Amino acid sequence: MKTRCFAVLGALAFSLPAAAQEVTLKIAHFLPSAAPTQQKVLQPWCDEMKQASGGRIACQFYPAMQLGGTPAQLADQVKNGVADVVWTGPGYSAGRFPAIEAFELPFMVADATSSSKALWKFYQQHAQAEFSAYKVLAFHTDGGQAVHTSKKSVAGLTGFTGLKLRTSTRVGAKTLAALGGQPVAMPPAQVTEAIAKGVVDGSLGAWELVYPTKLSEVTKFHAQPAPGVAHPTATVLTVLMNKHKYDALPADLKAIVDRTTGEAMVARFGAMFDEVAADSRKRIAAQGNTITTFSATEVAAMKRAAASVEDEWVKQVGDKGLDGRKLISAARELTGTNK
Template identity: 25%
Template structure:
């Protein structure tokens, strides 16, 4: 009888503590593979991915275990979205512009939107996520979108000073994706060169400049092969990056894990934007430390450049109308959002 009582009491204790453990902590860790297609292990955004992952693992009390693959170790940018859709990777990051035509409505954020100095990555990231919540574009229906982040900082960096349109004309400018449509508007020539070859192309003089965010001045050490940065924020393009999970993986997760992932993703929107602003600032400081000159356009010149860039947005609206997509409403939404303080 005594042995029966001891074992019964022991069993009750196990049951009691079993009920006290949260569902997140009680389950075995669910393994998730996360790949970046653009940012290597030392890049600021790659470090932000690691912080995001750490917060997910912490908030799920070990309910998920994420293995992170920085850029260059798994999947290239053009293949990333399809790899997520097919479940080759559980969570992936890339830029919408690397899969041209796949994200027709969202590509508006690649074009010059005329933000000027207000075009910080924090502001663009807020707008992009607000845009997604409002319009729920069908182009993301085959994945679970976790968050968007972006910038409007694809400004001009050159070997010779560019303060006027006249000095811009005739230059050979490396520009990728949608940004390749920008130089011809200013009478320049767009050159398509892989990012990994850009440093040598500029060093050898095969290109006169590049359209790219300032973070690349330090991150890719481009500040060593250009001498001038023109702050043409009113006429520069940008980018929209996505973090997405395969639908199959998402639907296999318990509801409490899903809820936590959504909460953390929402909290990290602005953190991604702030990190981009930080590395852009670091890039500018690196360039200045090398003796490079940062050029601010005169108000009159800034308006001339912005007027020449605007047709890209107008053309976007026209093309979206032909696809029966609300491009005009999206542009109106962005313009309204820009006015908020």
């Protein structure tokens, strides 16, 4: 009898380490599950990790804030272990991550691919301290925000006057105000209804959002700079992992996470956002909507009007002990927008 008991206990002892090395990552974000971010980046990433780990890494998605709260609370949800991984915008938590906001300043981002690579370098060189509570898996930009409106086209600087537009970050709100518009803060999920009810006239937003949030159904006019020209504003986005969850992984699973994130994930996000933007513009044009391109003269006028946003930002981050001018200079050098 004793021999049988020892045999059973021995078998359990050998099986426990293997079981302990299996992990299911709870991944939360603020868009519907059909959004390109989940379907074209995060899900393929999970599939890659599952295959590389022989099935020992799995993912469970919680899109559209299914774990509760608001997009602004995602950073805390992953920090506190409510989620294991989140995709979110640091700027949704206004003022909490000031250094990384440099990439949301006016006319900093022209596309997703190049600006995301630049942002990753910027994070490594200038913003690691403010994300020390997380395992940072990636940073990227949305490629710049176009103007999506329901009733009239925005033709240059004067077109923003009095226009109520949803903005995603405090820097974006200040930029819109400097251009003469009226910023309104709200989660992406509420924007379509707000436009339909006339609460706002439209939204500043990446093309990636147009179909997942059904902006395509309530807006008829779209405006943006020419290809290669930086946009009035952009959103910084990030994939954050709970630090304790990462630290508890066996070394071989950590290696898989490391190998599939960082520069690899940054590049994947950048390419996807640019690809989806191009496809969305084609689809929008095909359904008869108007897409307006800002002229060089109009962009120059907008830059002059928004110049004060940088000055104000430098003062605000200076109060937090950061050298705003140095951060802006570094960001513009990395993005090539200092010309």
